[in-house]
Each structure stands twice: as structure tokens, then as C-alpha cells.
Amino acid sequence: MSDNPLRDPRDRRLPRIAGPSGMVLFGVTGDLSRKKIMPAIYDLANRGLLPPGFSLTGFARRDWADQDFAQIVHDSVKAHARTDFREEVWQQLAEGFRFVPGNFDDDQAFDRLRRTIEELDELRGTGGNHAFYLAIPPGFFGDVVGQLKEHGLARASEGSWRRVVIEKPFGHDLESARELQGILGEVFPSDSIFRIDHYLGKETVQNILAMRFANEMFEPIWNSNYVDHVQITMAEDIGIGGRAGYYDGIGAARDVIQNHLLQLLSLVAMEEPTSFDARSLRIEKQKVLSSVTLPRRLDLTTARGQYAAGWAGGVKVPGFLEEEGIKRTSTTETYAAVTLNVETRRWAGVPFYLRTGKRLGRRVTEVAIVFKRAPHLPFADSSIEELGQNALVIRIQPDEGVTLRFGSKVPGTQMEIRDVNMDFVYGGAFTESSPEAYERLILDVLLGDPPLFPRHEEVELSWQILDPILDHWAAQDEKGKGRPEPYESGGWGPASADAMLARDGRVWRRP
Template identity: 75%
Template sequence: MRPAKITAEHNPLRDPLDLRLPRIAGPCGLVIFGVTGDLSRKKLMPAVYDLANRGLLPPGFALTGFARRDWADEDFAQVVHDAVKQHARTPFREETWQQLAEGIRFVQGSFDDPEAFEELRRTVETLDAERGTGGNHAFYLSVPPSAFPLVCEQLSASGLSRSEPDAWRRVVIEKPFGHDLESAQELDSVVSQVFEPESVFRIDHYLGKETVQNILALRFANQMFEPLWNSGYVDHVQITMAEDIGIGGRASYYDGVGAARDVIQNHLLQLLALVAMEEPVNFDAAALRAEKIKVLSSVRLPRDLSRHTARGQYAAAWQGGEQVVGFLEEEGFNPDSTTETYAAVRLDIDNRRWAGVPFYLRSGKRLGRRVTEVAVVFKKAPHLPFETSLTSDLGSNALVIRVQPDEGVTLRFGAKVPGTAMEVRDVTMDFGYGHSFTESSPEAYERLILDVLLGDPPLFPTREEVELSWKILDPVIDHWAGKGRPEPYPSGSWGPPSADAMMARDGRTWRRP
């Protein structure tokens, strides 16, 4: 006897007053290329289950895997089951699993095998008939960027990419979107020949994080911040993505890519755009896209990149109580590699709001701790009616948006020290998601996959945004080319000395989160 179908109305985990993910996908299916990879196992499959568990997928939803493995449908279902049990955010429920498992299929094949894509087409058509997916299918390319063109061409040749008037076909592309402007344009040319622009979804998982979206709420829902959000009050902005882990096991991907291409070109420039953009007329895709494009078009690099950029490679040292190897000693790396594991750059924005306010972006591996944050550092008060000795411990006011791992917002300001003297020191006021809300935030991929199935693109970078980001970063990469190895820095530190010198030239220092 089959278990009863779970709908959004009858799912006990689905609170009708929960407004975080209120929209439910219509009849559809998802095809994942690269289902044997870590991304699929740790993020995509669990996200699909969590959406089903919350009643946000249709009862007839179909999940199809495509890979070289010699698996039957049941073998792939077991892989999904194990991934869900290990990595899902919501509790495992047998009813949800049985409903999801009925729509799981697997197609064996390689990307250069036309017959495998014909078999995939037949599988999709069968799912339309058996599961009622209505011809609506999204193709998730969880594969190396070099495979994007071939997969797209095979989808086109087999007719899988063709949308019908009453049915849609969409493609999801993981970063990186090329390795420079030229390759990004070439990739877009291939994809655009197969899918319409509105059917292409470029995944930047950082844009799905609750705290990244909270930047918009913080700015535009509160009168207290926006009047200060300009060059009259802001001294500078620091955007940091630091990791305390090394590259171990990712040599084939990371070597030749580096921190600037891996993080700054996408995650950090997207954060910059959200922090610096003007208020959109509303929060639909077109309005958000217009404001982000305007601000990215206004970004300029300093003239002397040797003074306002820094790069480094982590070296062997003690970190977290253990001895770790340096980047060049990691397995699979060329000992003469010039790939950077730390990158920092100063950017300026040529518009009325931000003229004269530098934005400092940095990212690195094997740094002091894992943290991603945006720090808006305000100018000091023009006059302090206190004795200098009583304000010696007073720094600049700062608003810090913590993206991960301790999601929240911290406000740093001066307050009087208890006692008879008027001594002022820095204190912090802290908001944490875990303390203020009982609801757990959806995973970024959970939100983004649902948006793909709904055809809702606000959280996905457009072609114009990707190309503008490469136009910003390409001169930095070109400047570093041919300059030999990046400067070494000890694992567990906060980067190379040149990064501190870069800030010191502007009379500023990096935050130590």
C-alpha cells in the first residue's frame, strides 16, 4: 500500500503562517548532472529533500541523476537516501522519503554520448506521463565549467532544452562563470544559443544566504541606517571572506584559479553591490538587477595596483593546535605554482553616494578563523569634548553584518565606563539570528533551487553582472601575472604583510574578526 501523498496543506512541518518560503513549485522535475560529486551529495540532494519535507515541492516531483556510474534507479535512490540522512537540515520522515523516492530515476552515460541524452529524453517523457511533471524540467550542471558547452549542446541536439508554450526548460550553471571576461562571454554565447536568457540561472550560493538578503532589509526597512549610508558619514567598507581550511584535495580545481577568481569576482563583488546600490523601486528581479548593474558599472580600480592590491600563499605553520602544510606542499600542486590563496584589493565607486569611500575586499585560505562579514566603518566624530586620555580606547563606530558562521549584526559605539571620570570606550550591541528567531533559516541551496523551479531570478547574477565583475577583476589578474610567487604568510595568521601595508598607506587597518 502506497503512503498517502503529502501536500503543502497537510504537511505537519508546513506552518501556514511561515512566510520565509511560502511559494510552492508547480509540477516539475530536476535533472542533476554530476550527481556523484560533493556538491550534489552534501548540498543539492539534501536541499531537494528539505523542500519536499516542508511541502514546497509538488507531490509528483521527479529527481533524475545523470552520471557514468553503472547504477539502476534503486542504486541512485540509495545514494540520495544516504546523502539526505547525513546532510539534510530537516528531520528524516519516512512518508516524505517514500513520496520523493517514487520519482527518482537514473540515466547512465557520459557527456559526449548522444545516445545517453536520448535515453534521458525518454526518461523525462516517461516522468511527464507517470508523475505529471508537465514537461517542466530544470537541468542542474553540477559539473566542471569546461563541460558546460558540451552538456548544453547535447541538451539542444536531443531536444531536451526546448521549451513549449505551456511548459518550461531551464538550466542552472554553477560558478565559476569563465576565468576572465573573454571566456565568460564565450560561455554565455554557447548557453544563449541553447536557452533563452530568462531560462538561464547562474548560481551564486552566497546570494541565497539569509544574512546576505538581510543587507537589503537592514538598509531599506530602517530609517536609522540609510541616512548615514554615504560618504558624509562612512569612512570605508571592509568585506571579508576568510577560511581556516586549506586546499587539501582540490588541486585540480584550485590551481590556476586562486582566491581572486574563486571568491572576489563573484561572492564579494555581489556583496559590494548589495551594500552600495541605490534603493530599488521594488524587490523583483528587474529592479534589483538594474541597481546592481548601475553600481558595478561605477566601480573603478586605483591607478597604482601595486600599492592597492595584495596577494599571498599560505605557508606551513601551527594552526588550531596542529602542524599544517603550506600551499605548495599540498598533494597534487605544482611546487612552483603562482596561484594565490589570499587576495585583497581596494575598489572605489564613482558616484555621488560613495565618492571618496574606499571598499576593501579580501579573501583567503588558512586564515585566523572562518568568517564572512561586511563592516561599514564610520568616520570619527569631528569634535570630542573629552580629554584625550579619556578617549584613548575609543575607535570608530562600525556596523558589522556577519554572514557566517555566527549570523547577525553587531554595532560598535562608544559608551561611558562606570565610575566618576568621563572615560569612553568601545562597546558592542549584538543581534544574532539564533537568539532572536526560533525558526531555522533555510539553506542557501534550498532557497535557490526553489527559485529555479518557480522561475524567480532575483537572487541570480545576470550576464551583465558577471561581465562587469570580470571587467573589474581582469586588470588585477593581469597586473599580478608574471610577478612570480605570491608573498608567503603563516597558516593561522591574517594574511601577508603586504596586505597590512596596503591598508597602512591609506591610514587604515584591517579588522581582526
């Protein structure tokens, strides 16, 4: 039997277990470490997917001993782990915890870190295999990576590996993204740099590929002959919270569209890969991103807004300009919507509408494939007044699943047709719970398996798409011709976003 080129070369019936390895975590006091990374490491250990000698070394500007760090991890696991707490698993894991106090410019601290890693190699059998997870602001990436190089921590010995993991944002424009790649590339080879986009670790995101390429029913209609347009939405019902220092000057487009939404677009629009290995997936995603073009009139095909005061969850909430730490003159957008075209034979003439925002009606991320209307309907107009367009909606979060919307006859003696939904819900179809995205991604780092991690070429292509939009908005601000449009908290964004679709004779879906 010939090999199926679309079959994953790993046998998924067998668990993927990391080999001897350890992780050094910079930024252990941050929310990301406490709420995501530390619990994910415990969950992996609890599922038997980490080696018995796995080690976790924390590095921070704290006067802690190893046991203090262990208590921080313990509290994080108890509060946020997905799996049940088991004492025997915890004890084995905690034996590999170490803590190194110091600043990022502290040479002595990095000397201590090197000695700690050497000790773990001997005592825990980590084999010289270590991943350095930079859960820190991007402005410190260069300092830490430089120290790792200076103190010999980035250099792997024969038969072992060293890897670096970074979180978004991967720069704030194309130029800074290239600078960041230059800094990382001087120290680590390209295949040892793992950029985490946690959305790519979600089961429902990966299901886009499974649904498209494992089912014959979708591929024949997955093109401009049948698809009218595509909507990709990431809505949040919360405001910026205590993130004013990070968010002001970044905004919704840089924070979400440049990474999460453009990655979703590439998965929806890509051609069938020859296999699901990293190289094949990367080639097809890059083809899509390099084919994306912007409409000529960015003033009519983009929208941006700032949430104003209103009600959210029955609670009165302040507007963005009233949030603590935000300047009253800020032009940072909390809502962004853009129209993109994918200039390929498959998608020519099909607009992709991307939107994201804070303080919207509800928390939801979804991809909606909206199909063209039937060319002929042999029914009276009164029979189809409530009939809309067919749509396939992939729900990323929450309520993960897929909805198919189509027309059906209403029970009764008359021919009346109305939209109905057919739902697939992950939680109802599978008895086992889905692992958290960080479990999958951290395990992939330890295995050196990069299909779900965007390479620097994808990052740069994404910035090439977004930069002209950001430049257009900045030019409007400088000329005093526009600023983000206020929208009421708890609503669905500014009126300009609705007008953007109305010009094309379309409307946003109401999730």
C-alpha cells in the first residue's frame, strides 16, 4: 500500500512523549507563566507526556529559594490546571524545580543559571536538552538572548539541543520584526526558534485542516464559485483591564489581526498540503499570505473604534479613554476591522472580512464561510422572506464546534422556508476533554515539532499586509481627518464597521 501524503507520519494512536529535557522560564511572576505555562507543564506530567527527570528552572528578580519557587508553581497548578491534582505526580515534578535570582543584565546570575543547568543534566538526566521560554516583554528579548550566547547557554553539545520560545508580539511593524529576527538568528538557528501563537494550538483551529482535507463534501464548494465571502471574528467582552501600559500604542490590529486572524485566514484559504509536516504547511500558508492584497480605498474598507462607557454583564464600565493609565488623547484602537482579498484562482473576488474588538457583546472567536444564494428559488417571495445565506461557522471559542446553517421547511400546510442550524459540539461528541493550547505547544517545543509555530517569513508577510493599514490610520490622525470612532460597550463595534460591509451589500454575522 502506498503512503498517504496527507497522513501525519507520527502514529497518533501512540502518545507523543518528550525525551530527556528541561525548561528555563523567564518571567515566572507574570500572568502568562502562572495561568498558562506552569499549569500546562503539570498537566503534561499528569498525562505521562513528560520524562521522569523533567526540570523547570525559574529566573526572576526575586529573592527566592528553590522551595519558594516550588510553592508559586504549586499555587498556580492548584488554581489553573486542567487535570486533577495528584500528589505523586507533583512530588516527582517538584524534585526538578530550581530557581535562579537575578536581573537580565546580571552576569553572575547567568553564570549561576549555567551551573544550575549543568547540575540538572547530571542529577536529573536532562541530557543537555533545554528550552528557554521568554515569557517577558519583547523589549528584553535581546538582553536575555545576548546573555544566553555570552555565557554559553545557547550552544548545544553533540547530540543535544537548545531552543528558544517567544510570545507575540513579534515586533510592532515589519522593520522591528526583521530586527527581532536578526537578534534571535544570531544566537539560535532558525529551526530552534519557536514563536508561540497560542491560537494555533487550539483543537478547533487544527480542526479547520481536518474538516477541509478529511471530508470530500467541503472541497468542491470551497472556492469562489460557491463562497460569497468569509468573516473571521475575535470578539472579547472585557476591556483592557490592567494592561494599559502594554495596550496603549499597540491596539487591536497589532494585538490580534497581525497574528491570530491572519493565521486563521491562511488556514482557511490555503491549498491542500502534500503532508502535515512543518515545511509543507508553512509553504502553503506563505503562499496565501503572499497573495493577500488590500483594497484601494482603505478609508472605506477598514474601520477602527474605541469603546465608550456602557454596560457589560449588567455592570457599568468606563470607556477606553477613562481607563487608568490611558491618555485622554490616545488614538489607540480597541476595535479594528479590515477587508482583504486573496488573489488566487480559488479565491478571486471573495472578500475576507476580519474584525476584532474589546467590550463587545460577547466573547467569541469564529470563522464563517458564507455561501452565495441559490441562482434560482422556485418559491413565492413570501415563502422565503426569512431565508438567509447558507453558512458554515467554525466556532474556535467558546462552545467549540461547527454550525451549518441552511434553509428548511417550517412545519405546516404552507411552503414556508426558514434558516435552521445543524450543530457539532466538541464537548458532546468526544468523551475526553481537549488539552489546553499551551499543553500541545509546550510538548511540541520539547519534541522539536514545529508545524503549529509561525516562522519569521510568515510573520514578515503578515506585517507587510498590516503596515499599510496602520500607516493610513496614522496619516489620518496627523491630518486631523479621523480618529477611532467611539462605540458603546456591550455593543458590536462602530457604525463605520457596519458601513464597510453595507457598501458591499453584506452584513456582519451576529454571533
